[in-house]
Amino acid sequence: MTTQASVAPLDRAPAPETPFFFPSGDRPLYAVHHAPVAGRANAPVVVHCHSLGVEQVTCYRAEVLCARAAAAAGFPVLRYHARGHGxxxxxxxxxxLARLIEDALAAAREALRRSGATHVIWLGVRFGALVAASALPLGPPAAGLALWEPVQSPRDYFRAQLRGLLYSQVAEGRKPTETVDDLFARLDRDGAVDVHGYYLHRALADSVRDVTLARRLETWNGPTFLAQIEQRRSLAPAHAALAEALAARGAKVETMRVPEEPGWHMVANPAWTSPELVAATAEWLRAVA
Amino acid sequence: MPWRESAADLDRARAERPIVVPSAFGGLVGIYTPAAPDVPSAGLCAVLLTRPRSHRNRMWVEGARRLAAQGFACFRFDYHGTGDSEGPTGPLDPNRPYRDDIVTVLRVLRAQLGGRRFVLCGACFDARTALSAFADEADAIAGLMFMAAPVVELDTLVRVDADRKDWGHLARSLRNPYNWKSLASAGRWRYMATVIGRVARRSLGAAPAGDPPLGAAFVEHFQALLRSRARALFLYGRDDAEYESFRIAERTAFAKLTPEQRARLEVEVWDGTVHGFLEMKRQRETFERALGWIAALHPARAAAPARTIPGDATPSAVAG
Structure with a gap:
């Protein structure tokens, strides 16, 4: 298990942070480059792959604080907004998925160019884990992979979103008129379903129909950090199976449990963050490189 | 339907540039969208407030690019302690708006980017922060789009909202397993105790205690708005808890407006809710109304645009 370092949230950037735009395909993408505190030679650059839609927003502050913790530990970091996001x-x-991977690879190239690093450590958050895992074998040499509550199966992930939508209707005293399967049928028929003020689009769902995180990582055996963010006393079966499969291939795997249930679809006040998760991720980075 | 990026939107996206505004809390990160050079300038900079700055469903990104294509410069930014900005993170209370942040931003936009007149737009905490800017920068603000914000202290808001509930509402609530689950929280117990107490007192014939006071900060900032020359639109949903508090303002502060002030301040109340932006149809209606109202401040728009008040909703009062 990861040693828990005590790192207070970084209210101030430990080194310069530069917001900028860079191209991916024919579109400008927004990004922030976090310069590292000097002292760690040849450190890889950490590239964040955020989650999807509203989850890019709900996890945002936690990612910013993690990037600052990594920079304080001597790692350059690049966070970017994929197309159609932020x-x-x-x-x-x-x-x-293909376009999100294209953006991740463009971000990795930009990260190397700005930081001078030769290797990348990918950090994938929720759906971003699928993006990072898919980009990893296609991009620059990877020195590690960190996963925050990774989406193992997109179909299950979308099903959970739709179930949450129906649950919230019940919580408001309304009887849902559709089932999750009805909503999936509507997605197929209409091309989009409104989930809490964001559309779930058929094009995206179709693009990941047969994808799983385990299959995307079939050839990966590098250092891996898997943080589960759920109210569970043990690792979820899919997370445990992934960790075991990676370890069986010789990967050094660290796991941690963050016993919280952020409202992934609701912006909390204040925004959700986890000092323990940030500290553990920074500690794992120090151990990797 | 979802927003589809037009050629004009993309053109403005390509022109955007990040700005880091120095503040007492550290850098506040924002995005400046210059007005399109090939259309008449509005001579106004629209500042779109929320956290993180893109807003739900990227409303403020779309809004900034569409307004910029119509001749408005635009700016959206993260408050201290939110998004990309520096500074301590804490719970946001509409009655303690981030006045220093918005005033600092306006002054930097003036000093570095030539902004002289501003339009401010936000909902809830962000609306109250926009209003707070009048205390320092009233002369520079031409318009205020103020959506679904509480105007009393939050504990007062709970009491005010409870006063529109009855035993039937409580019975329905108790049939909902989600509400039982939420009683694990001490705050929820306090809320439920307040609601039950208010409903019981009314049932026993207790006389209404009269209007509770408006929030002190709201009164101060609203007075500054009244002293200004700015136009404002106050937009609520009839079912918003926040609207119950605004009704107090309608009965008190708005009742004392002079004809000149009444002509500048509009109030619209729609059926259903405005607060939250969690349902796409209402989200788009609200967003389009906000953008349309701001766009109508363009000097080239001689006549007011057609109102896009949705469906069967009607304004409870419209002045100006």
């Missing part, structure tokens, strides 16, 4: 250009309706 301040980048492009339509969310056009986001597919």
């Amino acid at each position: 301040d980048s250009a492009g339509d969310f309706a056009d986001a597919t």
Whole structure:
């Protein structure tokens, strides 16, 4: 298990942070480069792959604080907004796994160019874990992979989103008129379903129909950090199976449990963060490189 | 339907640039969208407030690019302690708006980017922060889009909202397993105790205690708005808890407006809710109304645009 370092949230950047735009395909993407505190030679650059839609927003502050902790530990970091997300250009309706991977690879190239690093450590958050795992074998040499509550199966992930939508209707005293399967049928028929003020688009769902995280990582055996963010007393079966499969291939795997259930679809006040998760991720980085 | 990026939107996206605003808490990170050079300038900079700055479903990103294509410069930024900005993170209370942040931003936009007149837009905490800017920068603000914000202290808001509930509402609530689960929280117990107490007192014939006071910060900032020359639109949903508090303002502060002030301040109340932006149809209606209202401040728009008040909703009062 990961040693828990005591790192207070970084209210101030430990070294310069530079927001900028860079191209991916024919669109500008927004990014922030976190310069590292001097002292760690040849450190890989950490590239964050955020989650999807509203989850990019709900996890945002935790990612910022993690990037600052990594920079304080001597690692350059690049966080970017994929197309159709945040301040980048492009339509969310056009986001597919292939296009998200294209953006991740463009971000990795930009990260190497800005930082001078030769290796990348990928950090994938939720759906971003699928993006990072897919980009990893296609991009620059990878020195590690960190996963925050990774999506193992997109189909199950979308099903959970739709179930959450129906649950919230019940919580408001309304009787849902559709089942999850009805909503999936509507997604197929209409091309989009409104989930808490964000559309789930058929193009995206179709692009990951047969994808699983385990299959995307079939050839990976590098250092891996897997943080489960759920109210469970043990690792979820899918997370445990992934960790075991990686370890069986010789990967050094560290896991941690963050016993919290952030409202992935609701922006909390204040925004959700986890000092323990940030500290453990920074500690794992120090151990990797 | 979802937003589809137009050629004009993409053109403005390509023109955007990040700005880091120095503040007492550290750097505040924002995105400046210059007005399109090939259309008449509005001579106004629209500042779109929320956290993180893109807003739910990227509303403020779309809004900034569409307004910029119509001749408005635009700015969206992260408050201290949120998004990309520096500074300590804490719970946001609409009655303690981030006045220093918005005033600092306006002054930097003026000093570095030539912004002289501003339009401010936000909902809830962000609306209250926009309003707070009048205390320092009233002369520079031409318009305020103020959506679904509480105007009393939050504990008062709970009491005010409880006063529109009855035993039937409580019975329905107790049939909902989610509400039982939420009683694990001490705060929820306090809320439920307040609601039950208010409903019981009314049932026993207790006389209404009269209007509770408006929040002190709201009163101060609203007075600054009244002293200004700015136009404002206050937009609520009839079912918003926040609207119950605004009704107090309608009965008190708004009742005392002079004809000149009444002509500048509009109030719209829609059926259903405005607060939250969690349902796409209402989210788009609200967003389009906000953008349309701001766009109508363009000097080239001689006549007011057609109102896009949704469906069967009607304004409870419209002045100006």
